[in-house]
Amino acid sequence: MTKKSILITGGAGFIGSHVVRLFVQKYPDYHIFNLDKLTYAGNLKNLTDIEQAPNYTFIKADLVDALAIESLFQKHQFEGVIHLAAESHVDRSITNPMDFVMTNVVGTVNLLNAAKNAWKADFNNKLFYHVSTDEVYGSLHDGGFFLETTPYDPQSPYSASKASSDHFVRAYHNTYKIPVVISNCSNNYGPNQFPEKLIPLFINNIRNNKPLPVYGKGENVRDWLYVVDHARAIDMVYHKGKNGETYNIGGFNEWTNIDLIKVVCKTMDVKLGRTPGTSEQLITYVTDRAGHDLRYAIDAQKIMRELGWEPSLQFEEGIEKTIDWYLTNQQWMDEVTSGDYANYYDNLYGNR
Numbered sequence: 001m002t003k004k005s006i007l008i009t010g011g012a013g014f015i016g017s018h019v020v021r022l023f024v025q026k027y028p029d030y031h032i033f034n035l036d037k038l039t040y041a042g043n044l045k046n047l048t049d050i051e052q053a054p055n056y057t058f059i060k061a062d063l064v065d066a067l068a069i070e071s072l073f074q075k076h077q078f079e080g081v082i083h084l085a086a087e088s089h090v091d092r093s094i095t096n097p098m099d100f101v102m103t104n105v106v107g108t109v110n111l112l113n114a115a116k117n118a119w120k121a122d123f124n125n126k127l128f129y130h131v132s133t134d135e136v137y138g139s140l141h142d143g144g145f146f147l148e149t150t151p152y153d154p155q156s157p158y159s160a161s162k163a164s165s166d167h168f169v170r171a172y173h174n175t176y177k178i179p180v181v182i183s184n185c186s187n188n189y190g191p192n193q194f195p196e197k198l199i200p201l202f203i204n205n206i207r208n209n210k211p212l213p214v215y216g217k218g219e220n221v222r223d224w225l226y227v228v229d230h231a232r233a234i235d236m237v238y239h240k241g242k243n244g245e246t247y248n249i250g251g252f253n254e255w256t257n258i259d260l261i262k263v264v265c266k267t268m269d270v271k272l273g274r275t276p277g278t279s280e281q282l283i284t285y286v287t288d289r290a291g292h293d294l295r296y297a298i299d300a301q302k303i304m305r306e307l308g309w310e311p312s313l314q315f316e317e318g319i320e321k322t323i324d325w326y327l328t329n330q331q332w333m334d335e336v337t338s339g340d341y342a343n344y345y346d347n348l349y350g351n352r
């Protein structure tokens with residue numbers, strides 16, 4: 001029997017690697033193709049445990065290269081696409097917005113075109129799943145939650161590029177009838193996240209006794225979800241989501257940055273055997289991120305009600321597991337923080 005071929009983009013990145021692992025292990029009857037450009041954020045070492053699996057193939061390719069993407073669809077007869085590849089870091093989008101336009105907008109449209117051309121004779125049993133972010137909805141100031149019906153109001157070059165890609169996915173569904181689903185998720189945390197993002201950056205800095213650069217007053221609020229729970233939600237949306245629908249994903253788990261950082265500091269003191277309060281002394285307030293969104297908060301009731309998803313981990317357990325992972329995988333951290341990443345880090349934080 002021919003295996004069902006599914007293309008997962010961005011599978012060498014943080015969330016993508018958890019999605020690839022889940023699909024390779026849970027669905028031996030699928031063949032999973034992981035397409036990734038391997039930018040600074042893509043790391044095949046995230047997948048060493050499954051790289052020899054018979055139902056897994058890695059493809060190095062750039063979504064901006066339309067011809068390469070078209071020919072991959074002709075060669076492999078993909079029946080499904082789960083699209084995670086993106087430039088994903090807000091700070092980088094402020095210094096280099098064009099990278100975000102190219103990968104997140106042009107790359108997504110190239111992928112849509114390739115899927116449409118390959119599938120247009122028969123859209124039956126085909127699905128284009130676009131993985132997006134809650135940041136497309138903008139910033140909450142007066143309470144309330146983001147619903148699937150909340151109007152888009154992106155505020156950073158990153159979120160504008162993701163909003164644009166969401167619009168293209170819906171436009172292709174409306175115009176060409178390509179079957180699609182979209183999900184918009186809140187902040188993820190867990191193993192394998194590149195240490196430019198708040199939680200792994202701060203864990204690594206605490207380990208190395210480096211300052212913890214808190215933007216502004218640390219009052220911004222984010223809604224944190226353990227990455228494996230996002231991967232489980234993606235599995236459910238892919239298999240049970242309704243054509244043309246959007247699902248918001250989040251943990252109902254809001255934290256101000258400063259409260260979250262204090263939890264990380266306290267847990268790190270215990271894990272490293274340091275006197276309580278040692279890590280908090282590293283907190284350093286720095287110039288705020290330009291256009292910094294105040295609060296994100298997802299109402300995830302639709303996916304819970306309609307697809308039966310719910311987070312499996314409480315935050316206290318998830319953050320402890322996460323810290324343990326980074327402390328037992330120091331070689332992973334040391335490898336990704338060398339070379340180009342070190343230069344990037346100096347450029348961003350050198351003058352703060």
Ligand code: NAD
Pocket residue numbers: 009010011012013014015016035036037038039040041042043061062063064083084085086087088089103107131132133134162184185186187188189194
């Ligand atoms: P990441 O930066 O860790 O990984 C992105 C991956 O995409 C990398 O492996 C990179 O090499 C690859 N990539 C980048 N440009 C490419 C290109 N032109 N062609 C092919 N591959 C390319 O990102 P992440 O945090 O894992 O996010 C994955 C997706 O989930 C993104 O679409 C992001 O917008 C979305 N998302 C992330 C979060 C979060 O908290 N991290 C929350 C909600 C949604």
Ligand code: DAU
Pocket residue numbers: 088089090091132133134135185186187188196197198199201213214215216218220221222257289296
């Ligand atoms: O909400 C989903 C989004 O979450 C995803 O779409 C993005 O891809 C992902 O990067 C994340 O965006 P944020 O900007 O919220 O994540 P980040 O880890 O960069 O920052 C989290 C918060 O911490 C934010 O308010 C900024 C603050 N921060 C961040 C860094 C890197 C600091 O105070 N200091 C820092 O050094």
